[in-house]
Amino acid sequence: VKYPLAFERLVSCFNRFQGIGRKTSERLVFDMLSRWDSEAIEEFSHALSGLRQGVMTCPECRTHIETLPCPFCSDERKNAKLLCVVASSKDVYAIDTTNLFPGTFYVLGSLLSPLDERGVDSMDMPLLKKRVHSGIEEVIFALDSSLEGDATAAYLRNELAPLSLKMSRLATGVPVGTSLDFVDRGTLSRALSGRYQL
Amino acid sequence: VKYPLAFERLVSCFNRFQGIGRKTSERLVFDMLSRWDSEAIEEFSHALSGLRQGVMTCPECRTHIETLPCPFCSDERKNAKLLCVVASSKDVYAIDTTNLFPGTFYVLGSLLSPLDERGVDSMDMPLLKKRVHSGIEEVIFALDSSLEGDATAAYLRNELAPLSLKMSRLATGVPVGTSLDFVDRGTLSRALSGRYQL
Secondary structure, three states: OOOOHHHHHHHHHHOOOOOOOHHHHHHHHHHHHHHOOHHHHHHHHHHHHOHHHHOEEOOOOOOEEOOOOOOOOOOOOOOOOEEEEEOOHHHHHHHHHHOOOOOEEEEOOOOOEOOOOEOOHHHOHHHHHHHHHOOOOEEEEEOOOOHHHHHHHHHHHHHHHHHOOEEEEOOOOOOOOOOHHHOOHHHHHHHHHOOOOO | OOOOHHHHHHHHHHOOOOOOOHHHHHHHHHHHHHHOOHHHHHHHHHHHHOHHHHOEEOOOOOOEEOOOOOOOOOOOOOEEEEEEEEOOHHHHHHHHHHOOOOEEEEEOOOOOEOOOOEOOHHHOHHHHHHHHHOOOOEEEEEOOOOHHHHHHHHHHHHHHHHHOOEEEEOOOOOOOOOOHHHOOHHHHHHHHHOOOOO
């Protein structure tokens, strides 16, 4: 016996998310069928249709925002000479909540992933370069500490090298509040070589 | 800076799923914003609106199905004296794919969970009893091997005891293909006490 068609259709939508496989998709739809009332499902459907209209991308920093002017680009108190390059909008909001970064942002969209053949296209290098040319003096690459993050940082450093900027990456090391027991070898070795003087 | 309203609205929809927290919801919506085109989002929205119309609950076995007659209840080859009681529709489809169970089904909707105060209401005991009265001779409780599953099986056994049925539960033990190293103590002790003669 096969699942109902309407069920299958919804399962394949959930299946599109990164990290949500077929099994989880089925579980989610069954969860809806057994626990959600019709209103909640309608609300979900409306929230989806409203997403594109209610969220736009800032043409300068490419963060997903509600309306222009972009709250990240238009803040006068920000240091316009300092640029933080991140992979996704998510990182912009995350860094913003720390209240520690005084500069502006640029969202790459994705990291370079030679294995998945995800390339440079989504980064819009011409826009990034134009941005950097408009008075940026220091660029911080706030990227994942992963193979993809390393590849992306290396690529961007090369691309931006002719512009003679100060460039840096986030420190790699032991996360705050973590016991050394739970830190993997790679992290430990990076933390050792990056140790700071007391 | 706050997330856009349309973003928040969708996040709180995802947040309704069991096992999907606030963080994951945000990740999913960002995933949509950065990787899905408008068509895919519209398709998702439509699939949601179509779910209730495209899926119904069989009034006899309470499985989520496409249309009546219910493929599980109407199959003439099935042994109508044998009833398998499961927690959710999912389990019906899962057991059906094994091709090993020759009987009919009853979906409880949820397991008893005294801690969450989930009660007997969702099981529709009158319907289950009516069903059992209509010629059922053997009932198999195919429930999770968990506290909730145990509580539910105990409750149902008591409720159905006056009907003098053959009642059983699925065997508890080592999953097929699993190394003993990976089996927890509880499972191992149940597997030992339930060992079978060679």
